[in-house]
Amino acid sequence: MVDAGGRGSRSPVWLDRLGYEPAPEEQVRVDVTYVTRTYRREPDQLEGLLGALTNATPALPRGGIVAVQEGDRFAVAISGMLGEEPPHDDEEMVRYAETLAAPQIGALIRSAVPVSPPVRMRFPASLRRRYERLRRFPDGYLVVGDALCSFNPIYGQGMTVAALQALLLRNLLAAGGTRLARRFFQGAARVIDGPWSISVGTDLRFPAVPGRRTPKVRFVNAYVERVHAGAAGDPELGAAFLRVLNLIDPPTRLLAPRTVWRVLRSRRSRRRRSVVAPAA
Structure with missing residues (x-):
């Protein structure tokens, strides 16, 4: 059985x-609420793309994802963590999506034609049951x-x-x-082990999420934050992160020399831009 x-x-x-x-059991309370809806995909929408993604951050506990589907459709899910609840009214969904770190999601659904009603789901906590640690288990x-x-x-x-x-x-x-x-x-x-580490480690970036933040978790989160920041202007970094997030590549791939170099280069570039004084 x-x-x-x-x-x-x-x-x-x-x-x-x-x-x-x-x-x-290991449990990490995240109090996620997400709303999902399917839209008709027009020929000029998401051309050449499989979708878009923006994750919640401690500064903005909201996220969203667009995923292309078969039958000329795409799905949109907007989410909130730690009590942040996305609406499921048409106009309010658009306004919520426009506040995301990737406002293109809001622009997309503002002009898209829905083909399903919005569905709201709640997820209180990630939960792992460690049956491998039991000495006895039924045959x-x-x-x-x-x-x-x-x-x-x-x-x-x-x-x-x-x-x-x-x-x-x-x-x-x-x-x-x-x-x-x-x-x-x-x-x-x-x-x-790998995906649990990614998921829990990412959630522990939020101070309100209870859990032990080991030196390893703090290091990984600090590095992943830099990967996220660099990916905003570097498609190769973005693709590398998504391949790890979607379990195509192991997490260690983000520490490959070429990836680390691109993260450091992106950080130096942002620093240079931040010290350039505006023209008088």
Whole structure:
């Protein structure tokens, strides 16, 4: 039996009733609200692009994403963290989107034709259940996907991580052997570690998000902030970050010499611009 019941998984309750100890849990409260709507894509909209993305920051806890879809459509999701709630009224959605760090999202939906009603969702906290740390687990039972680890949805990692777990399970079954649950949970933990670190580390930039900020987390967040700033004027940096965020490349790719050089060059360029006095 496989529990793929998502964030509402009942596995902790069932295992408790069967006399198994509870799995250790890690939780990061983010209080995200997001509104999603689908629009008709006209020939001149998002030409040559797959979409656009802007993440929330401590200074502006709002974000948005545009994703091109099949059938000449695109989806827009606008979000707020820590109690910041995006509206779902037509005009108010546009005004909210125009306040984002990428105001192009607001300009896009102001002229776009909606093909679905707006849908609001709330996500209180990221949650990871560490079944790999249990000494006992029932035979013939597994927990996968959001039931195992539920990510902050604004980073779009949950479905990819679930797919990687499915591939892991397929490979383990093909290889055969005993103690499938232990081998699966240990492998799944390795699959989850990278994206969990990215998601949680990024959320811990917000002072109001509770959690331990280790020196490693502080260093990574400071560096990623510089990557974000540089990506605003450097498409190669932006592409490198999105490849890591979408789990195409490992996080270490952002520390490749060429990427570090572009981050430092971008920072020096911004500093030079900031000291140039305006003309009299």
